[in-house]
Amino acid sequence: MTAGTPPPVLEAMDVSYGYSGPTPTQALDGLSLEIKDSEFVALLGPVGCGKTTLLRIFAGFLRPAKGWVRCGGASIDGPGWQRGYVLQEEAIFPWMTVRENVEFGLLAKSVAPVQRREASDALIELIGLTAFAEAYPKELSTGMSKMVEVVRVLATDPSILLLDEPFGALDAQTRQRMQDALAALWQMRRKTVLFVTHDAEEALYLADRVLVLSPRPGRVKATFTVDLPRPRSFETRFSPELLALKRQIWEAAGLQR
Amino acid sequence: MMTWVRARRAVIGLVGCVTLYVLAAEVGHGRLPERIWLGAHYVENVKLLPTWRALVEEGAFLIESNILVDSIAVSTRRVVLGLLLGSVAGILLGLLTGSASRLEALAEPWVTFFRFTPALALLPLYVVWFGYGESSKVLLIATNVAVITFLGAHQGVRGVPRVYLDAAASLGADGQLRFRKVILPAAFPSIFSSVRVAAGLAWVTIVVAELINAQMPSLGYLLALAGAYPRVPTMLIGLATVGALVLIFDLLALLLHAWATRWMERAA
Numbered sequence: 001m002t003a004g005t006p007p008p009v010l011e012a013m014d015v016s017y018g019y020s021g022p023t024p025t026q027a028l029d030g031l032s033l034e035i036k037d038s039e040f041v042a043l044l045g046p047v048g049c050g051k052t053t054l055l056r057i058f059a060g061f062l063r064p065a066k067g068w069v070r071c072g073g074a075s076i077d078g079p080g081w082q083r084g085y086v087l088q089e090e091a092i093f094p095w096m097t098v099r100e101n102v103e104f105g106l107l108a109k110s111v112a113p114v115q116r117r118e119a120s121d122a123l124i125e126l127i128g129l130t131a132f133a134e135a136y137p138k139e140l141s142t143g144m145s146k147m148v149e150v151v152r153v154l155a156t157d158p159s160i161l162l163l164d165e166p167f168g169a170l171d172a173q174t175r176q177r178m179q180d181a182l183a184a185l186w187q188m189r190r191k192t193v194l195f196v197t198h199d200a201e202e203a204l205y206l207a208d209r210v211l212v213l214s215p216r217p218g219r220v221k222a223t224f225t226v227d228l229p230r231p232r233s234f235e236t237r238f239s240p241e242l243l244a245l246k247r248q249i250w251e252a253a254g255l256q257r
Numbered sequence: 258m259m260t261w262v263r264a265r266r267a268v269i270g271l272v273g274c275v276t277l278y279v280l281a282a283e284v285g286h287g288r289l290p291e292r293i294w295l296g297a298h299y300v301e302n303v304k305l306l307p308t309w310r311a312l313v314e315e316g317a318f319l320i321e322s323n324i325l326v327d328s329i330a331v332s333t334r335r336v337v338l339g340l341l342l343g344s345v346a347g348i349l350l351g352l353l354t355g356s357a358s359r360l361e362a363l364a365e366p367w368v369t370f371f372r373f374t375p376a377l378a379l380l381p382l383y384v385v386w387f388g389y390g391e392s393s394k395v396l397l398i399a400t401n402v403a404v405i406t407f408l409g410a411h412q413g414v415r416g417v418p419r420v421y422l423d424a425a426a427s428l429g430a431d432g433q434l435r436f437r438k439v440i441l442p443a444a445f446p447s448i449f450s451s452v453r454v455a456a457g458l459a460w461v462t463i464v465v466a467e468l469i470n471a472q473m474p475s476l477g478y479l480l481a482l483a484g485a486y487p488r489v490p491t492m493l494i495g496l497a498t499v500g501a502l503v504l505i506f507d508l509l510a511l512l513l514h515a516w517a518t519r520w521m522e523r524a525a
Contacts, residue, residue, distance in 0.1 A: 059427055081429030091424040095442040095520040104438070105428040136520040149424075156429060 007073035008034040009160060009192045010058060014067035016217075017053050027053040029217035030067070037159075038190045042203035044249065045213030051196040052088060054218070055164050058194065059085040071160065081105055084153030088164040088196075092137045092145045092152075098124060099133045101148055105156035123151040127181060143167075143174040147181060154189065161193045167202070176237075179205055187231060200249045204242050205232055212252050222252035282306040300487065307490040315490035319479075327474035329498060332467065335391065335475075336459045336506070339398025343459075344452055347403035351410025355444070356436070361411070371404045376462045380469060389470055398462045402455040409451020413444025445517040453510035460503045 010033075017028040027050035035041050045051050056062045057069055060079040069076050071083060079085070093101055102120040111119075124133050127147040129140075137145050146166050153161065166182075167175045183206060186193065197203050203210045204226055214221040224245055228236055236242060289305045304311060319325040354360040376397055387393040417440050425439045467477020476499055483491035 061423060061427075079423070079427040081427070083427070085424075085427040087420050087424060089420045091420040093421060093424075093439065093442075095445070096438075104425070104430070107438070108425075108429040108431070108434055138520065138522050152428070 006037065007070070009037050009039075009072055010035040010194060011070040011073075012054070012057070012064075012067065013069075015054070015057065015064040015069060016066035017050070017057065017062060017064055026217040028057075028064075029219055031213075031219045032067075033211060033220055035192055035194060038192055040186060040193045040195065040206060040208045042195045042197055042207035042210045043213060044197060044200060044203045044210055044253075045218060046215050046253075047198060048216050049213045050216060050218030051198075051213060052164055055085070055162050055194065055196055059083055059162050081108065081156040082158050083160045083162055084156070084158035084191075085162045086146075086149050086153055086164060086166050088166075088168065090142070090145060090149075090169075092140075092149050094137050097134050097136055098129060098140070098148055101137070102152050102155055104152060109156060119155055123155055126185065127151055141174075143170050143178055146170070147178065150182065150185070154185070157189075159192060161191050161195075163193065163195045165196050165198070168197070175202070182206065183230075183232060200246050201237065201242070204228070204245050204249070205237060210245075210249065212249055222249075224249060224252075279309045282308045295487065303487065304489050307493065311490050312493060315488075316494050319491070319494060324474060324479065325494070325498065328476045328479050329502070331474050332463055332476040333502065335394050336398060336463050336502075339395045339463070340402055340452075340456060340459050342395065343399035343402025344406045344455065346399065347406030347451075347455075348410045348448055350403070351407040351412075351448075352414055352441075352444070354407075355411045355414025356440070364407075368404060368407060371400065372408070376401045377465060377469070380466060384470065389472075394463065394466050397466050398459045401458055401462050405455040405458060406448065406451045409448045409454075410444060413447030414440055416447060417443040446514075446521065449510070449514040449517045453507065453514055456506040456510045457503055460499060460506065464499055 012031055012033050015028055015031045016026070018024060018026045031050070031054065033041075043051050043054065053062065057064055058071070058076065060076050060083065076083075093104070096104070099117075099120050102123050103116045106116045106119060120133070121130075124130055127144075127150075129144060129148065132140060132144070137148070140148065146169075150163070150166060167178045170178060179202060186206075193207075195203070195206060200210075204224075207226055210224040210226060211220050212222040212224070213219065226245065228239065228241055285306045286304060286308050291303055292299055292301050293303050293305070307315070316325075350364065354364045379400065380393070380397060383393040383397050387396055421439050421443060422435065425435045430438070464477050464480070467475045468481050469477075471478040471481040476495060480492060480495045483489075483495060
């Protein structure tokens with residue numbers, strides 16, 4: 001590493017991981033990647049290619065069996081708020097109101113109630129849920145809950161976001177609105193984002209770079225730089241540039257036949 | 258809304274049963290024998306199905322003489338004490354073993370042991386250990402209650418979905434905060450439904466315990482005394498009183514459960 005160039009924010013080198021059990025599974029095999037500061041990277045791959053495994057390794061819940069991962073040049077040992085992690089499953093705390101959910105990370109950091117309230121007010125307004133601030137999650141739709149989970153992670157102001165198919169369970173319309181909301185959030189508060197998805201259009205619409213993973217055991221099969229201008233709009237989704245990239249991605253994934 | 262519909266149905270059910278009994282007694286009391294064979298001798302002047310007038314008369318006597326009120330006070334006090342003591346002990350222990358798997362293996366055989374041992378089998382031992390007074394009765398209830406609430410708390414902690422623990426950990430929560438704000442509230446539904454079961458069980462235990470070593474005043478004694486005469490009206494009023502107390506306790510436990518799980522999707 002030469003002096004002056006900061007280390008990649010997220011770095012995986014030759015990472016392998018397998019699950020033991022009745023059906024031993026090799027989830028990742030020799031995967032390497034680097035993510036620069038404030039870069040939005042989408043990880044695209046078929047179901048079961050180890051996307052979630054990789055994200056859980058970066059989040060600190062799993063340790064690679066082989067190879068290593070680093071965050072800002074330091075090794076990752078255990079979960080922490082510096083890497084905001086939004087799980088694939090619905091993980092909003094149902095016994096807390098929207099506000100309590102959003103403030104949870106600040107509570108963990110022992111931030112004073114007044115500042116907690118200011119932060120949660122701003123974040124809840126950002127996703128347009130002010131009217132639901134004191135409501136329990138049972139009153140929210142799936143899309144609303146997911147956005148609460150995203151801003152819950154943003155509350156502690158982590159420099160890195162790890163998002164695991166956050167909009168996977170949504171219908172196409174809601175999904176588009178959520179993508180726009182996330183893009184707007186990212187424009188406002190630049191973060192390094194690693195976004196897992198199996199939707200090529202979603203990956204291209206949001207990311208600066210798309211990494212295509214191979215089927216299990218997962219490794220990076222192809223990399224695409226997305227040079228579409230920002231802010232991206234409805235028109236972007238149907239622009240020839242995006243469609244051309246989409247075609248290349250599907251070809252790289254071996255679906256051209 | 259739902260609760261009102263259910264409350265109305267419950268009241269209709271109760272009123273229906275009472276009406277049926279009153280009608281049956283009206284028709285039957287003149288036709289049934291008043292002389293019955295009981296053990297070694299005949300007993301005269303027995304009302305097998307007392308009419309509502311006989312029941313009102315008996316009730317008025319039991320209330321005016323303070324027997325019923327004192328009995329309710331004494332038995333309720335025992336149940337409340339036993340419930341509190343048993344719940345606190347059971348829930349604390351369950352939370353502990355639920356969080357530490359090594360303790361679970363230590364506690365498990367004892368839980369199974371007590372769970373399927375009839376409370377009354379313990380009574381002689383408790384009488385020898387703690388005497389004929391209050392403590393053996395209260396501790397007997399507490400033992401029963403503790404086993405149920407222990408299981409509720411233990412399973413509640415064990416059942417907390419992984420995603421919540423992972424989310425809390427990655428938001429930077431330490432073990433203490435995770436326990437207080439994630440594990441405990443997530444275990445509430447299981448804990449409070451076990452308390453509801455235990456509240457009913459506490460009444461079963463106390464009335465039977467009071468039957469064995471019947472002392473005045475208590476609902477168990479009232480029933481034992483009514484059996485010795487035998488006086489059916491007294492028995493029926495004693496039974497109705499215990500039943501009403503069980504219903505009241507169940508309602509209180511239900512309200513507590515509803516409060517602790519107000520965040521949940523609308524369920525039972």
